[in-house]
Amino acid sequence: MEPTVRIPFSAQQQAWYEAACARLDAGRLKQLLFDLTNIHSPTGATRAASEFVAARLGAAGLRSAYKPMSERTGNVLAERRGSGGGATLLLYAPIDTHLEGDESDFPWAGPEQYADLRPEAKMVGDWVYGLGSSNPKAMVSTLVEIATALIEADVPIVGDLNVGFADGGMPVNIAARDNAGMSNGVFHLLNRGMAPDFAIIMKPWNWVYHEEPGMGWFRIDVKGTLGYAGVPRGLPAFRSSVVPAVTVIQKLEAWLIDYAERNTSGVVKPYGWIAGVRGGWPERPAFPSATTQIFLDVRINPRTTPAEVKSQFAAFIADLRAAHPDLDLDWEMYGSTPGGTTDASNWIIQSARRGWETIENAPYRDPDLLGGQTDGAALRRLGVPTARIGWPWPATGSPEPIAEGLGGMGATYVPDLMPCARKIMYAVIDTLTRSRGEMGL
Structure with a gap:
């Protein structure tokens, strides 16, 4: 300095x-x-x-x-x-x-x-x-x-x-x-x-x-089908959204740590954290949810635009899909400030x-x-x-x-x-x- x-x-x-x-x-x-x-x-x-x-x-x-x-x-x-x-x-x-x-x-x-x-x-x-x-x-x-x-x-x-x-x-x-x-x-x-x-x-x-820093808000939708607690596992008509979300969370946590390191400059280290997971109905636990949503905030270095961070996140999703072709998911950036x-x-x-x-x-x-x-x-x-x-x-x-x-x-x-x-x-x-x-x- x-x-x-x-x-x-x-x-x-x-x-x-x-x-x-x-x-x-x-x-x-x-x-x-x-x-x-x-x-x-x-x-x-x-x-x-x-x-x-x-x-x-x-x-x-x-x-x-x-x-x-x-x-x-x-x-x-x-x-x-x-x-x-x-x-x-x-x-x-x-x-x-x-x-x-x-x-x-x-x-x-x-x-x-x-x-x-x-x-x-x-x-x-x-x-x-x-x-x-x-x-x-x-x-x-x-x-x-x-x-x-x-x-x-x-x-x-x-x-x-x-x-x-x-x-x-x-x-x-x-x-x-x-x-x-x-x-x-x-x-x-x-x-x-x-x-x-x-x-x-x-x-x-x-x-x-x-x-x-600024911030980018992302949501990942991990998809399955609406299930029922009374059916056996392995039936092709029923796919959990909750269990595959665990894989997504683990890979996402590792990516967030790497993201912060790669995008550090000046006096800013743009951390990111998974904020929450949402899925299903507490009053209907007999029916596993067809979608499990993951929410996160990724901080954005002043020398990186929200569009560039969105691109980095899209690349993460593409790599995740390539490594786990069984995953069915979608995502969006639903909030951002530079x-x-x-x-x-x-x-x-x-x-x-x-x-x-x-x-x-x-x-x-x-x-x-x-x-x-x-x-x-x-x-x-x-x-x-x-x-x-x-x-x-x-x-x-x-x-x-x-x-x-x-x-x-x-x-x-x-x-x-x-x-x-x-x-x-x-x-x-x-x-x-x-x-x-x-x-x-």
Whole structure:
């Protein structure tokens, strides 16, 4: 990795930065996070949470608005204008949660509804629990706190500060709610007046990323015939779809591992995972299903198009059929979003790295390879240079039992957020107290 470009703060900028950081209030952030987590906001139904945050930003001194997309959902866009002649910087995070927060989540999200899976907030010391309290609501709350502290410190910004939060940031598609998900909210904001020169998206992991993958959703239909539990095996009129699906799953898992290795470049390793298998009727176990469906998500490197990944998947299917001519199957790509990249030498990437180095007191180094997809990819694809900045995740040492694995992304240790807030504040001061020409605009 190339060394970070050194552009030291002036004495005045350093003073502004220190004053703004001094106004960052962990207690206020914790209370905001608790209050926001207590407002349920599943994908496609974020109106109450978005209106709450819009009001909070307005009270902090920004010109703030709720941007409806339907009766039940919408986005937030707030602005603090500078004196003029500077860049517009967007601080961004999604606001929707990945799960519904009700009985429909189970048993698929785990064996029981731990504190991090419930759509009600719980505070234990410096921990805040509840569905989405870590991702996305810790990000939303931290960015609100950064904007609030900047205003309270009375920093004379030249550029304009935008703060935006959108529905649809989760990699889901909720058909019952106008097909919400797949970055539909951030597209809505960008098509309706949000026009930043640079953006910072806050997301987990303590690195600065200049690029993120997209994703491709595939379904394989393994075919047989409708069967009956009372007939013997071997009859030519009856063929299982379930048993051959096992072969497909095993071959697919091996292919996904190889795919990730072959398509790794930059800081992106595009993992893929089998997400689920569906077939038959639980209430009719006497009748084996004529079709077993396999669903998977394959991440897409920014230097690989969804069409190229579709072609790679088609080649896998062709090889599978050649090796197992007895398999009867079909497939489709039913969802896709391309990845996005920003030149690593871009101002906002370098500024974010300077902030990282200031707080970590160490040179920036090669980050862990990234497979997580966010709205940052959409921002970059639509022409907004975007840096992704995060914090150590998942939090460790929880005093409350939480779900294994990803769970509800709902256990936040608030002190972990504060170093990230100071890193982002560095980039805010660095960017908004300069003229456009100083940043190459």
